[in-house]
Amino acid sequence: MRSFSNLWYWIALAVVWSTTSHWVLGVPYDMVLRARRHGGQAQQDLEDMVRITTNRLLYILKMTGPVLLAFTSFLLASLGIMAFYYNVEIAQALFLLAFPMSIVGGLSFYTAAQISHDMIRGEALQKRLASHRIVTQGIGMLSIFVTAMYGMYQNMSLGALGQ
Template identity: 65%
Template sequence: MDWYSAVFELIDMRSFSNLWFWIALAVVWSTTSHWIVGVPYDMVQRAERHGGEAEVDLEDMVRINCNRLLYIAGTAGLWLIGLGSAFLTSLAILGFLYRIEFAQAVFLLALPMSLVGFLSINTARVIRDRGLAGEALRKRMLRHRVHTQIVGMIAIFVTALWGMYQNLMIGALGG
């Protein structure tokens, strides 16, 4: 067995039958629902339980990350939307028109993540514009986390359905 065969056996391009894809899907959504607007959710919980310095740390972290996100959206937002749209369109065409399973898998990861990106920018804008702090900030962060988890649950459900369909069709066709 040569090196090329070994690598492509480990990284199977048939994504939906590959355990690594499902592990990556779980890790992506777990990480995404933990980091809210770039702030780990345990900081929100710690601020709620202990207040004081933990609350100040949370507000500082949120302010820094909101300013960072809004700066990026303000300076490069249109370019990012254009390039992201072109990337998602390319993946959709390659995946669903030309039936490249790897492109389907990446599309089913990237599309919902782009929705979470838009949600994050909206949350950052609301936090900055309303000057949220304390309990109002924690509630907004919780709301954003719940919305992210809803997007994640729908994305995982759709991906699982599509993956099962793909695996059944490949099995029915004989490989």
Template identity: 60%
Template sequence: MDWYETVFELIDMRSFSNLWFWIALAAVWSTASHYVIGVPFDMVPRAAKHGGQSERDLETLVQIRVNRLLFIAKVSGLWLVALTTAVLSTLLVLGFWYGIEFAQAVALIAVPMTLVGLLSLSTARLIHMADLHGEALRKRLIRHRHATQVIGMISIFVTAMWGMYQNMNVGPLGG
């Protein structure tokens, strides 16, 4: 047995039968749901409940994140679109045309997370253009979080269905 076989025996490249893939999927969506445009969501209800300094902290952090997202989109948006499109296209072709399960697994995480990234950019633009503060800002962040959670639920459902199909189709011994 050479080192290549040893490595791939230790790191199961059949993602949908690997517990670590499902743990990573849960961690990705948990993190995406908790950080709304990069701001910890627990700050939103705290600002609504306590006001004052909590509200100012939320608004300051949101302003920092909004400015950063818009700056990145302005400076390197075209390159990011090109790179993201190339990577996602490669994953989708490798995964679903050539049947590479690892690429399928990564694509089933990356494609919906790209949607969340676009949603974050859209939310940042809305906050910036409307100059949202206070209650209106909190409502926008809550709306963004709910949309992220819906995308996450659909993504997890589709991934679970595809994973079960793959596991039943391939079987436990890989053939």
């Protein structure tokens, strides 16, 4: 299972991060841009969509928060051990994809709670979603860079061994 030399892994990595940066808290970012340009009904649609997805995220957190945290921690720890202690390449590839996504997931829960608690609306909501997107893109860029460097290292070291 040579993950880092497989084109499909890199395509999947690009698609995951592209989709993650486009869908901010479950809302397509073009809705934010449309609300910023046109206001009115576009802004109302954005606020309704954010209210729905925020309430959904907070409901998930309320109902399954500790279980979700425990399961995610178990999954990441298992992947990390298989990846870096037992040197399983598919686990390395999945860990380098799942760990940063779990950070984005936690950030999304935090942002949803902040929007709901502070009742953010209007231009402040647009700015909050834009800043969430920028942080998500930063995490994605760092993740892609680290994954690319690690993948190149793996490919070069395994290539040198003749495997």
